[in-house]
Amino acid sequence: MKIFELIEKLAARRNLSDDEFKTLLTNDESDEALFEAADKKRREIYGDEVYIRGLIEFTNYCRNNCYYCGIRRDNKNAERYRLTKEEILACCEEGYCLGFRTYVLQGGEDPYYTDELICDIVSEIRRRFPDCAITLSIGEKSKESYKAYFDAGANRFLLRHETACDAHYRMLHPESMILQNRKQCLYDLKDIGYQVGSGFMVGSPYQTIDNLIADIRFLQDLQPDMIGIGPYINHADTPFSNFENGSLALTLRLISVLRLTFPYALIPSTTALGTIHPQGRELGLKAGANVVMPNLSPVSVRKLYALYENKICTGEEAAQCRGCLERRVRSVGYRIVTSIGNVIKEKNDADLS
Ligand code: SAM
Numbered sequence: 001m002k003i004f005e006l007i008e009k010l011a012a013r014r015n016l017s018d019d020e021f022k023t024l025l026t027n028d029e030s031d032e033a034l035f036e037a038a039d040k041k042r043r044e045i046y047g048d049e050v051y052i053r054g055l056i057e058f059t060n061y062c063r064n065n066c067y068y069c070g071i072r073r074d075n076k077n078a079e080r081y082r083l084t085k086e087e088i089l090a091c092c093e094e095g096y097c098l099g100f101r102t103y104v105l106q107g108g109e110d111p112y113y114t115d116e117l118i119c120d121i122v123s124e125i126r127r128r129f130p131d132c133a134i135t136l137s138i139g140e141k142s143k144e145s146y147k148a149y150f151d152a153g154a155n156r157f158l159l160r161h162e163t164a165c166d167a168h169y170r171m172l173h174p175e176s177m178i179l180q181n182r183k184q185c186l187y188d189l190k191d192i193g194y195q196v197g198s199g200f201m202v203g204s205p206y207q208t209i210d211n212l213i214a215d216i217r218f219l220q221d222l223q224p225d226m227i228g229i230g231p232y233i234n235h236a237d238t239p240f241s242n243f244e245n246g247s248l249a250l251t252l253r254l255i256s257v258l259r260l261t262f263p264y265a266l267i268p269s270t271t272a273l274g275t276i277h278p279q280g281r282e283l284g285l286k287a288g289a290n291v292v293m294p295n296l297s298p299v300s301v302r303k304l305y306a307l308y309e310n311k312i313c314t315g316e317e318a319a320q321c322r323g324c325l326e327r328r329v330r331s332v333g334y335r336i337v338t339s340i341g342n343v344i345k346e347k348n349d350a351d352l353s
Helices: 003-011 016-026 029-046 083-096 115-128 145-153 168-174 179-192 207-224 248-261 269-277 281-288 320-333 345-352
Strands: 051-052 052-061 102-107 134-137 157-160 195-202 226-233 333-335
Touching: 003 016, 003 029, 016 051, 016 207, 016 248, 029 248, 051 320, 052 083, 083 115, 083 320, 102 115, 102 157, 115 134, 115 145, 145 179, 157 226, 168 179, 168 195, 179 195, 179 207, 195 207, 195 248, 207 248, 226 248, 226 269, 248 269, 248 281, 269 281, 281 320, 320 333
Parallel strands: 051 333, 052 102, 102 134, 134 157, 157 195, 195 226
Antiparallel strands: none
């Protein structure tokens, strides 16, 4: 089948074979047509709206030792910090005034934040900001813990599966981390009633095209509400310090393929994309992304949440970031809206009928 026919097939919501996905992902001659088809699909469902999520990176302590991550436990060069409940609430307050209606609390897996403390923080945010979504991104926990956070008022959870292949997962993580656990967490979260986000890095060390096809297949099974992908970016203080960054072209191609495969999904144009290219986030939006996640963390700690090198937006106040993004989003024909920005499921169901 010709590549343009493959794009049409995907846009018509017909599944592709592994070989067909492979052809789409490895061919750079049809990128413009692919981006256009993805943008059309996104506009059919979400119009020109871009949802903003206020990211609060509340701890960079982590008990895990992922080989790719700058805040891994064994990085002794990382200067560690934690935000107090009051500091987190102050970030939310500022975010609310700037038009944010979703807070994303992200951090390393830090045992200091017991379930009790997480529930206390979540329920206070819920009490003060009843019209906002609370998203957690705090790693692998028991189903009971996830349920407790949900009952306290959290309603979304982001947990990238990182790679859907056991062998590849082993190359990226130490023995103590098990892919099956991570996948189970995602199904548990769905079962509890969270809006769930998963995803993976593009161009992570040892990744093959077959791995990426497996990622798409896993997502087809999970049917997440949100899909976060971004290029792998090097960090000198990790065992992967000699590996190259993931590519802009492949990340954009994947965003389009994901938009066409999961038309309803909330797909962020990530900070990592903006880090590998000055217009990365704008290009991500044009390729089908519909979410941006500006940083609401206090400027004093921004540089310390260094998952990778040269991370952008670490020196600006939240209001500056918000203004800058507003202009960037408008420059490519979309607009940031003050909205909780829930997933549009009804249209997805209609599409499938
Ligand atoms: N601890 C939580 C978890 O495991 O989901 C959230 C924090 S974790 C640092 C957030 C994400 O950062 C990971 O899912 C991973 O995909 C991404 N990340 C970590 N190191 C990265 C790197 N070097 N380049 C790009 N993304 C990276």
